[in-house]
Amino acid sequence: MIESLLIANRGEIARRVIRTANRLGIRTIAVHSEADTGLPFVLEADEAVNIGPANPAQSYRNAEAILAAAKSTGAQAIHPGYGFLSENADFARAVEANGLIWVGPPADAIAAMGDKINARNLMAEAGVPVAPGTHDPAATVEAAIEAAAAIGYPVMVKAAAGGGGMGMAVADDENGLRTEYDKVRAFAERMFGDGSVLIERYFPRVRHIEVQILGLADGRVIALSERECSVQRRNQKLVEEAPSPAVDPALRDRIKKAAVKAGEAVGYRNAGTVECLFDPATGDFFFLEMNTRLQVEHPITELIHGIDLVEQQLRVASGEPVTIPERTSGHAIELRVNAEDPKRFLPGPGTITTWVEPSGEGVRVDAGYTEGNVVTPFYDSLMAKLIVFGADRDEAIARARAAVAGFAIAGPKNNLPFFAELLENDEFLAGDYDTGIVSRMR
Template identity: 40%
Template sequence: MMLLLSSILRRKPAVLLQVRLLSSYGPPPGTTSQQQRIEKILVANRGEIACRIMRTAKRLGIRTVAVYSDADKDSFHVKSADEAVHIGPPPARLSYLNGSSIVEAAVRTGAQAVHPGYGFLSESSEFAQLVEDRGLTFIGPPASAIRDMGDKSASKRIMGAAGVPLVPGYHGSEQDVEIMRLEADKIGYPILIKPTHGGGGKGMRIVQSPNEFVDSFLGAQREAAASFGINTILLEKYITQPRHIEVQIFGDKFGNVLHLYERDCSVQRRHQKIIEEAPAPCVTDEFRTHLGQAAVSAAKAVGYHNAGTVEFIVDTKTGHFYFMEMNTRLQVEHPVTEMIVGQDLVEWQIRVANGEPLPISQGQVPLSGQAFTHGIELCHSCDVLFEFISKENINYFGHAFEARIYAENVLKGFLPATGVLHHYQPVPPSSTGNLFMLIHLRRILYSGCFLPAMLATLQFDIFYPILQLERVERNRIISTSHSHLSTSKPVSFIPLFASLFLLVLSFFYLTVRVETGVEQGDVVSMHYDPMIAKLVVWGENRAAALVKLKDCLLKFQVAGVPTNINFLQNLANHKAFEEGNVETHFIEHHKDDLFVDPNNKVIYEDAFSAARLGAKLVAACLCEKERSAMKESHSGDPSLLPIWYTHPPFRVNHHAQRTMEFEWENEYESSSSKPLMLSITYHPDGNYFIQIGENGAHILEVKASNLGNDNFIVEADGLTMNISLAVYTKGQIKHIHIWHGPHHLHFRQKLGLDLSDEDETQHKTSFETTSHPPGTVVAPMAGLVVKVLVEDGAKVEAGQPVLVLEAMKMEHVVKATSGGVVEGLKVGAGQQVSDGSVLFRVKVSHFEFGFWN
């Protein structure tokens, strides 16, 4: 160990790369920019990205200003800012898309710069120009680049002129539906309809045949207008088996552009990414090089600076890649790039906007095998270390995944969900200390890069002065030698101290981070994107990162709204995903494995068996929690404790008894859920004996220990397990969630029906399924009625669209469930409806059975 430490700490002659202080703002010496240091930033966004930007700004000593709508007045991003300004009502077009109000807020609060985040106005050239016109700094690319590349039709023409491969399509300005239909016929079906502005899959439609084109085109226009304020559309030939691979690029105002390698974002639903990873699996170094060069060329063609992402479609049949679009902003999935290159991209954005050059060159961002060659040069002291680690067994930068946690109903086609986050406990950030990480940290320090993004998430402010001292010393050596190559050993203990510090620091280097903009008790609103959080993990290779992703998904707890966590677990555990065999139709092609068939009796019985066990564990934990609370409350007078046994729900004897009734909230088929009546017997030795029903086939002996905060250690059937509960009340129903092992179960309990056995004979079923007359159609989600397509009393056919709902900027067409006559259609355009509310009824007429001509 001492030999290893001495090797790490020993300084050797090597190439010295110019660095700059973390604390120094403004252009470095030798540049001509007269821009002043940014001291206050207005973040023109909400949610997790606003919090993400504010965290980096705070670390850099920059004050932040939040903007918020009526729906966000108590939100987490408002609490995270130094100041906050109200900008309007909940609809985005009246608040977060109101550029003039946002700029006025920046001027009024004295902010020198505006960061747009992603979404909303981040790709609006008009907004960027408005910011610049008011004398403020736009933390993003120039308005001209946003205009050229943000308009997907214009960007296709520019890329075509530059020789970048393009998918066949129509990128013209004509938007008449009939002309567009003729263009689609020329291209050939299937066709991809896509808005020329914006992103996130909003407004995109895949059209398989000509008779679907008009409705799909008009729907895409409406959705694009609602999301981005512009309804122009382009058409492309739809590649049937594509991969979605994108390249992170960065440019400064001095003409330097580099790429930070690629991300694979192929696994999508509704054309929106849900799991991203970097680097892309199953990609050769040659392919990676060509892809990166094409992305840099695309950026240079429009004079690009700041962060951007060039997206490519890769045809898995031919291996060819095609330019798809360029996102002129920071991407949602940027953390996976940060994890593998050890950079804070938000800090890069701020520094570039402030007039500084890029901190490193392309050659200083090696990947995989390249890192070994550069690592020897950059680490200065890796003799023993590199002998200890085999080149064949290490991917130098490791691998990272990001899983997006959404409030959505997976079995309803991933429809967005709304509600209160009654329980929200994301997996805690974690770190690791190992030789691999130590090399990575030394490389980052000595290559002249800024501090790793992972440290920024922990806000270890005490660490920065130490690294600054190290960089001051290195700059002194550089300025003394007047050369980038030093052959003399520096006489200083500061670098030695920094190296020792890095050894300790490697144990704090985050390998799990959660980017979120919510906290427990917040409301997921119908007005905005339903993303709750982004779970980001890092591992030394893809397999290690995937293991960590699976483990963290199991530990991620959300209750109050339906989420996609279980679905993400299914994705991460799928064999094809484990092998890296991904493409954009992954979910559709593997739907039989990813979705549970409610008609599969074997699967249902297994699930119901797990629910019965879960109900017993819940009963034991709830009883133990109540018993512990009662015992604690009467600790001063032990004579009062027997009262708990002498009144319902427990009786006066050695084996106190009670009953509980739960209903399992079956995520697969709610109509098949059954009430579960549990009989609980408490023994003086502290154990509970629990059975379901009077003639329960199995009595489970459970010993539960309350750890506080609804966490328990439970012993049952010879097994010891950790259990977490979340309990909350909605109306007259108590909701109980339990997490144990790989299971997350949801039970309901009607208030006032916790019975002693004397009352059991008078008990009646407490859960009644809400029933509606046949043909009744209810709202599949809370949303806004944007269009009513038929009148009350109209004759419709099965599957015919009746109205269109919009929630979280996504449209959903509500169709007739059968042929007949529409009755009770009372809603109109502009009206908000709640999830499950009755929209209309289709009355089946005798004419449907052959009497109608």
């Protein structure tokens, strides 16, 4: 087993990794920006290194500074968490070139899945269903218009190098495509350094279903149960639940088999997620993307399977065998508590003057902050993940309502009132909802 671990991330995911590492007797090293000096993950690590200013480009995305911190502290391995450098193939290669263990998939798998067009083509070759779309980048708006005419409107305009719901727009007709193509291309060049654009069929009423996979040290790829991720704003997730209320055993088997094919196609190792769009009207599902890292929503899979996914990541990276129970029990829901207003979902950072976490049976809080901390505008607005577990979906929802009511936050804006509203929404309660549920509530 790895003996010392540097966590190249911040906030709740850094605390999450530290918690498991401590239980396994692994020495932990935190790296942090100047803005994060007083956050809990810095204080809870065995050692902490300041790697630069608040700007992520000068700290959490500064590969040289992170590698220097690993060398100076004698770290044996690096866990990238999610976001920042977690899906950067060059960083993964640099970690291993420096004689360190990379707690993640092979760099080649990251690179293969990092480009949405390449990923689509690989998945199609492997027999994984993909939505109608372009096989090559639409190099000009005219090429995009020609592709859309063949695919049929509406279409999704996507940054090929994007991820996490960023760099995406819907076009209902040619005029809309001309506008959105230029916007997405410019955004992609600015954010990802790659202006390549993919055109794909847009499905207005679909569900977002994903499958947790784990590539083992012996070369096998296994699929755990699915997660439902259809409660989204701006194509970014707010609520997840497992298992999905839309998935029956036959569909679950089909999606899991497709997810295993996806992992095997790129020689996947460690934790990853295969994301799909599911059309309830036809029963068809399509590959969306593969996230080559640990997902934000991994706790709900942990709860229904009774496992620790971070521990499994560390075991795979150490070359150790893992034991994953295939059977699941109960129902889990995760609510992403963000520093944003609950109506328009605009960021609302500030100093936390009150922070009282809920407790009780089936309630778990993975938080990156506590009272007295400052939520700055430099990073993602996620403050905590409120996770609940029950014997069935009704019990999980009841516990979620009580936990939302018992979570007291003052200072920054927060979206707890939105969750209170969602947990009384007829569509959500029936389990018969899709990715448009938030817009219909607003």
